[in-house]
Amino acid sequence: AQSVTQLGSHVSVSEGALVLLRCNYSSSVPPYLFWYVQYPNQGLQLLLKYTSAATLVKGINGFEAEFKKSETSFHLTKPSAHMSDAAEYFCAVTGTASKLTFGTGTRLQVTL
Amino acid sequence: SQTIHQWPATLVQPVGSPLSLECTVEGTSNPNLYWYRQAAGRGLQLLFYSVGIGQISSEVPQNLSASRPQDRQFILSSKKLLLSDSGFYLCAWSPVPNQPQHFGDGTRLSIL
Numbered sequence: 456a457q458s459v460t461q462l463g464s465h466v467s468v469s470e471g472a473l474v475l476l477r478c479n480y481s482s483s484v485p486p487y488l489f490w491y492v493q494y495p496n497q498g499l500q501l502l503l504k505y506t507s508a509a510t511l512v513k514g515i516n517g518f519e520a521e522f523k524k525s526e527t528s529f530h531l532t533k534p535s536a537h538m539s540d541a542a543e544y545f546c547a548v549t550g551t552a553s554k555l556t557f558g559t560g561t562r563l564q565v566t567l
Numbered sequence: 568s569q570t571i572h573q574w575p576a577t578l579v580q581p582v583g584s585p586l587s588l589e590c591t592v593e594g595t596s597n598p599n600l601y602w603y604r605q606a607a608g609r610g611l612q613l614l615f616y617s618v619g620i621g622q623i624s625s626e627v628p629q630n631l632s633a634s635r636p637q638d639r640q641f642i643l644s645s646k647k648l649l650l651s652d653s654g655f656y657l658c659a660w661s662p663v664p665n666q667p668q669h670f671g672d673g674t675r676l677s678i679l
Contacts, residue, residue, distance in 0.1 A: 498670035
């Protein structure tokens with residue numbers, strides 16, 4: 456079975472500051488991990504994915520995430536926040552056929 | 568390229584009325600299809616998934632059902648809606664298991 460824990464339901468950063476959104480996973484098999492972003496009243500858009508290749512994964516919009524097996528983590532980072540990054544972010548894991556397990560999401564607020 | 572269509576975008580229904588939400592995918596064949604519900608302030612709950620025509624797996628026992636009458640069509644239904652069925656419903660597809668899922672724009676369902 457797989458599970459995902461996202462620490463912090465709300466994160467607030469200043470524009471230009473580092474963004475760090477935390478995700479820890481549990482999986483009984485080697486995991487595939489994903490980060491999605493959701494803007495208000497829209498579906499989810501894939502930011503990046505880890506599928507057992509490079510542990511540092513680069514995604515769209517300047518985001519990246521690092522897979523750390525020893526810490527069972529897949530934290531999302533961006534060096535410099537932009538106002539347009541304000542959205543809800545979901546971490547997800549899959550290890551068995553067909554199903555993704557999502558975290559409860561982290562709402563990112565970016566202030567001036 | 569592949570696209571996913573979901574409609575309607577918003578729906579207001581009285582308690583006890585039936586429901587039919589439709590999702591179609593273009594540009595691919597034999598996709599895995601998924602229905603999720605997202606309640607306010609909560610993560611995504613997988614409701615149903617399908618790996619082929621007529622093959623439906625239910626994740627959560629509830630007032631809803633799903634059908635896949637054609638390869639790229641996925642329908643979410645209810646015979647009698649409950650207040651608790653309110654939420655944001657998302658359809659998604661993936662080409663194969665363990666690959667990223669791609670989401671539609673969602674349907675906002677309000678039950679009065």
